[in-house]
Structure formats: structure tokens, C-alpha cells
Amino acid sequence: MLNLRATTVLAAVMAFGVSGGVATAAEITGAGSTFAYPILAKWAAAYKDKTGVALNYQSIGSGGGIKQIEAKTVDFGASDMPLKPAVLEKNGLIQWPVIMGGVVPVVNVPGIKAGELKLDGATLAAIYLGTITKWNDAAIAKLNPGVKLPDQTIAVVHRSDGSGTTFLFTSYLSEVSPAWKSSVGANTAVEWPVGLGGKGNEGVSNFAGQTQGSIGYVEYAYALQNKMAWVEMVNRDGALVKPAIATFQAAAANADWAHAQNFNLVLVNQPGKASWPITGATFVLMHKVQDQPAQATAALKFFDWSYANGQKMAESLDYVPMPANVVTLIENTWAADMKSADGKPVWTAAR
Amino acid sequence: MDVIERPLDTAAKRVPSGLGLDAPFRWLTRGAALLVVAALGAMLAVLVIWSWPALSRFGPAFIVSGHWNPVTEVFGASAPIAGTLITSAIAMAVGAPMAVGIAIFLNELCPYRLRGPLGVAIELLAAVPSIIYGMWGLFVVAPLFANHVYPVLITWLGPLPVVGQLFQGPPFGIGMLTAGLILAVMVLPFIASVSRQVLASVPAVLREAAYGLGATKWEVARHVLIPHARRGLIGGMMLGLGRALGETMAVTFVIGNAHRISASLLQPGTTISATLANEFTEASGDIYLSSLVALGLILSGVTFLVLLGARYMLARADRKMPT
Numbered sequence: 001m002l003n004l005r006a007t008t009v010l011a012a013v014m015a016f017g018v019s020g021g022v023a024t025a026a027e028i029t030g031a032g033s034t035f036a037y038p039i040l041a042k043w044a045a046a047y048k049d050k051t052g053v054a055l056n057y058q059s060i061g062s063g064g065g066i067k068q069i070e071a072k073t074v075d076f077g078a079s080d081m082p083l084k085p086a087v088l089e090k091n092g093l094i095q096w097p098v099i100m101g102g103v104v105p106v107v108n109v110p111g112i113k114a115g116e117l118k119l120d121g122a123t124l125a126a127i128y129l130g131t132i133t134k135w136n137d138a139a140i141a142k143l144n145p146g147v148k149l150p151d152q153t154i155a156v157v158h159r160s161d162g163s164g165t166t167f168l169f170t171s172y173l174s175e176v177s178p179a180w181k182s183s184v185g186a187n188t189a190v191e192w193p194v195g196l197g198g199k200g201n202e203g204v205s206n207f208a209g210q211t212q213g214s215i216g217y218v219e220y221a222y223a224l225q226n227k228m229a230w231v232e233m234v235n236r237d238g239a240l241v242k243p244a245i246a247t248f249q250a251a252a253a254n255a256d257w258a259h260a261q262n263f264n265l266v267l268v269n270q271p272g273k274a275s276w277p278i279t280g281a282t283f284v285l286m287h288k289v290q291d292q293p294a295q296a297t298a299a300l301k302f303f304d305w306s307y308a309n310g311q312k313m314a315e316s317l318d319y320v321p322m323p324a325n326v327v328t329l330i331e332n333t334w335a336a337d338m339k340s341a342d343g344k345p346v347w348t349a350a351r
Numbered sequence: 352m353d354v355i356e357r358p359l360d361t362a363a364k365r366v367p368s369g370l371g372l373d374a375p376f377r378w379l380t381r382g383a384a385l386l387v388v389a390a391l392g393a394m395l396a397v398l399v400i401w402s403w404p405a406l407s408r409f410g411p412a413f414i415v416s417g418h419w420n421p422v423t424e425v426f427g428a429s430a431p432i433a434g435t436l437i438t439s440a441i442a443m444a445v446g447a448p449m450a451v452g453i454a455i456f457l458n459e460l461c462p463y464r465l466r467g468p469l470g471v472a473i474e475l476l477a478a479v480p481s482i483i484y485g486m487w488g489l490f491v492v493a494p495l496f497a498n499h500v501y502p503v504l505i506t507w508l509g510p511l512p513v514v515g516q517l518f519q520g521p522p523f524g525i526g527m528l529t530a531g532l533i534l535a536v537m538v539l540p541f542i543a544s545v546s547r548q549v550l551a552s553v554p555a556v557l558r559e560a561a562y563g564l565g566a567t568k569w570e571v572a573r574h575v576l577i578p579h580a581r582r583g584l585i586g587g588m589m590l591g592l593g594r595a596l597g598e599t600m601a602v603t604f605v606i607g608n609a610h611r612i613s614a615s616l617l618q619p620g621t622t623i624s625a626t627l628a629n630e631f632t633e634a635s636g637d638i639y640l641s642s643l644v645a646l647g648l649i650l651s652g653v654t655f656l657v658l659l660g661a662r663y664m665l666a667r668a669d670r671k672m673p674t
Contacts, residue, residue: 060632061632061633062633062635063632063633063634063635064632064633066635081635153521155521155523160603160608160609160621160625160629161629161630161632161633162421162629162630162632162633162634162635163633184422185422185423186422187421187422188421188633188635189421189630189633189634190420190421190422191418191419191420191421191422191610192609192610195609195619196523196525196526196607196608196609196619197607197608197609197619197621197629198608199603199604199608199628199629203489203604206489206490207523207525210493210494210497210524211497211523211524
């Protein structure tokens, strides 16, 4: 009897030891960002076909994702807003970027087609502050010589729900406009000085679509799929850029991930002639000390596989995959910072 | 056959076989009733506890202030409270008379053959999910209003003194008025259905006596039916108001979701339930979340006050005009 029990314990210890190295989890759980949900779902489906390991991801919003990972009810959280180092430290979390995308201003002005209108950051901020109220304002006319601008009130449209898209957009306006920074600021939801709020990308695109003289902002994929009249932007280097995967990638390539503590980097207003100014990333959050190392390893394996094999899928959904050099940085962070409860590293496989 | 042969009085004296179940049955029903009270109490307790951080931090300013700023974490609820009250008021002002009119028409004036189909059609309005009303409002009503209704209101009513303030600004097609009118359609079937029932319960003798005295249909409706049924009519309106105050999805689609109080009914605003639906998922920070829960507490309070006020008015009406 005693002998049998000892054997059972020994077997359990051995099983635990093995599972620390080799993942045996059948399901990874995650929660958070709705922005990253389509690509995570696509990767997960492909990953399940390959390995049999499923991902259960609840797209409940970044705020909810942060709460869930703090409460340890999921293996990872996903947030469009990077957490500050102090907050990460307090909750024992590490974060890294998983996917990037762009936010695009869209307009509905009679006679103006996609790409015909050009704006710079200061003018965009003034429109959203309510200091520019007419389409034929001198500031807009100066950027658009030869474009016929109507004498029409600008209907400003913004997101009414808290959103990573709003965080990127307001971060950009804060970067380029001191007035915006001091009176409104950047967050997933802000106190909008003017305009009407639509729920979700579809709400914004609908208001913008049916209200003449409107301006709004949506994720790039959304603007493309709905054939909305997007705007060309003047970037930090003074160059006119179109929203496209290439210009998002240019912004990402110029980003200095290596020197950003905890990858705490918002990609808006990046330098470089080809950089799209409103680009951002979704961040994955996991605990530094893992009570269930097997689950953590399974999650990391999924991200590793997705970084290596998911680029085409990401581009098909108009996302920007992380560049290889950044992936190396990320995986080094996994190896250095994430440990099981007894101090063993959770991530050992090198690519 | 032996049932008939048995004398009747033995059957009456027999101890009912279900007597043993009586006590458990009483406890079961009492338990169900108490559970509802307990659930209500527990809900209120949670609302108060969760909203306490925000309420203690902002104090009365939470209700008075119109600033709702997630960046600086300063929250004031006056815009959503005002929006809730204004949209519900529009809904009742438009919906309630229309619903009572429909009920009178269906019960008194409508050709008998049409009563069934028309009644079912009105009641089917209640079966439409609120998200459908929202989409209908956003895709159909809002563009229609933006192009044809709001511009007319702005041109004709906007320049008027005092009243004109309610109809000014650019014609977005979404705002307080649209939300209120959608709500009016949504509360219509509730009020109409209750009104039909209470009007039908008016004794036929009263009606016949009035017609016998030579009263017209209008006079019968105005002086006999409505006074006799007013208690039930107000009850139906309270049901409708309850729905209007708490309605979420349909309003969120068409109100414009802006944390501002405008004098104009044509401008975007927000309601308590729309704010909760919009911001709960992404509310980061404890004070933000607590402020949203406090909004929920206020909505419960507003609904409670409305019901209390309606009951008080009902009681007063009863004393003035005994039936």
C-alpha cells in the first residue's frame, strides 16, 4: 500500500517534470483586444490543424483582457495599449508586441474620392478639437491645392466604445498637437470636444458613410473592405504617405524596439519618409512567474509558430506581421524573464 | 360506476390526499417570493459597494458635473442622466397618446373583421428584438431624418424664439429626437396591449348607457372609457416608461453617444444604458469602472423614483375622482 502510494507520487513528479519541458496542454486560453481577434482566430485555426492544440480567445476588449490576466483566469491577455513598466512590475507581468496595424482617417465629402484629400497632423487635431469647422477652411485648402472643397460643416465622427483604435488615434493627435495633449490627451476613450460617437468600426463607418461632410477614423482593413474614402497624411518627415501595408511596415521598421523598456512603444508619428503616422501594435501580456509552466510553454509555442508561419495570413487580413529581428528580441525576453514557480525557464527552444 | 353510488357527503369528509404537500408548497412559494427580495437587495448592495469609490471621490459633483473624462479620471454623470430623461420623455409624449388611441380604435371603432389582424400586428412590434430597432434606426430612420426631416425642422422651427433652441444645429439625423421616436415605437405595443385589456374590461352597461343618452363615440371615449380605465392606462404607461428608461441597444445605435448636454434635441447625446454598453468592456482603471457602476445605481434610482411618482399620482387621481 505504502509502496504503491510512493510509486504514484514518483510517477506524478516525473510527469510534472516532463510537462515542464514538453507542452501537453490541449487548449490555450486568452482574452482581450478585439483589434487582434481576426488574426488570432485565423492563426489558431491553422495551428490547431497542425498540432491539435486549440486556442480559446475571448475578444472582450483590451481592458477586460488586462483584468483577466491579472486575475490569472487566462494564459495570456492582449491589449492594444502597452502597459507602463511600473504597472507591469506591480502585477508581475511581461508584455511583447504580437501584430501591427494602421488606423486611417476616412472622409465623406461630395466629389472627393479615396486618396484625394490630404491632411497633416495639426489640421487633423484642429478638426477634432472643433477649431476647424468648415471643409473650405484655409488650413485644409492650403494642403489641398486644386481640390474643390465645399462650404460645408465638418461632421466629426469618433468611436463611442473604448477601443485600441481610439488609443492610437488620440496618441497620434497628442504627439502632433500640444493643444490636444493638454486639453484631451490619449486613452482608449477620451472626452471628445466635438462630434458624434459610433459603436465599433461599423458604427463609425456607418455614420461617416451616411453623413455628408463627415470625417472619421477606422482600422485600415475596415476602410479597404468598405471602400471608404481614406485620406493621405503628411508624416513626421513632411512626406505625403498613403495607408498601405508597406507604409505601416516602414513605420514599424523604424521603431526602436531594442531600446524600448518592456516593448513599451507606441508606433505613432515614427520617423522615416515612408512611415504611415498612425500605426500601432497589439501587445500580449503574460505572468513572469508561471504556476502552470506547461500552459505557458504551450502559449509561447503558439506565438512562436505564428511569428514563423503566420505572415501570409496576417497580410491577407491587412495586418502587419512583426519583423524577424523584433521576433528574436521577443523570444530572448521569453527565455530571460519567464520562469516556472521553481525558477526554471519556461522557454528554452531557440529558433 | 361505484363513484356515483357512493354518497356525496363521504367524499366531502375524506381527508384530501394532498394535505401532506401543503406545508412544503407554502414554503416553496414563500421561498420564491423571498428569493426575489433577496436578489434585489443583493443587487443593490453590489451596486452600492462597487460604486462607492467613485461616489465618495466625486461626491455630489458626480451628478451635477457634465465632464466625463477617462484620461484624467474625472467623471460626472449629468449628460447621461439628462439624456435618459429626455429620450424617455419624448418616447412617452409621442408613444403613450398614440398607444391609447390605437387601443380605443381597435376596441371601439375598428370593423370587427380587422380587429384580430391589426391587434396581432401591433403586438408583434413587441416581439421585434431591440437590436433590430437599432439597426432599423441607424440604416433607415437616421438617413431619412438627416435628409428630409431634420433640415425641415431646422428651417421652420429653428428661428422661433425659445422653442427654436430645441431645433438647431447641423442635421446629422441621429440624436435625442431620433432616439426618442424609436423608443416611442418600442413602447407602443406594451402600452397598447395593456390599454386594450383595461378598456375591454369597462362594463358594457356603462357604454350602452352613454350611447343611450345620445353620446357620440368621442364623448364615450373621453368621458366614460378613459376615466373608468385610467388606472390601468397609467399602469400600461408605467410599463412602457420602464422599458424606455432601460432600453440599451436601440438607443446606442441612434443617439450619437456624445457626453454632452445640448439645448437642441437634434444633437447627439447619450443615455445611462448606452454609456454602459459602450464603455464597460474597455473601462480600464478602478475609478472608471466604479463610475460606470455608479451610473447603473443612478439608473436604478431614477427608475425607482419614476415608479414611486407614478404611484403617488395614481393615488391622488383616485381620491379626486372616485369611480
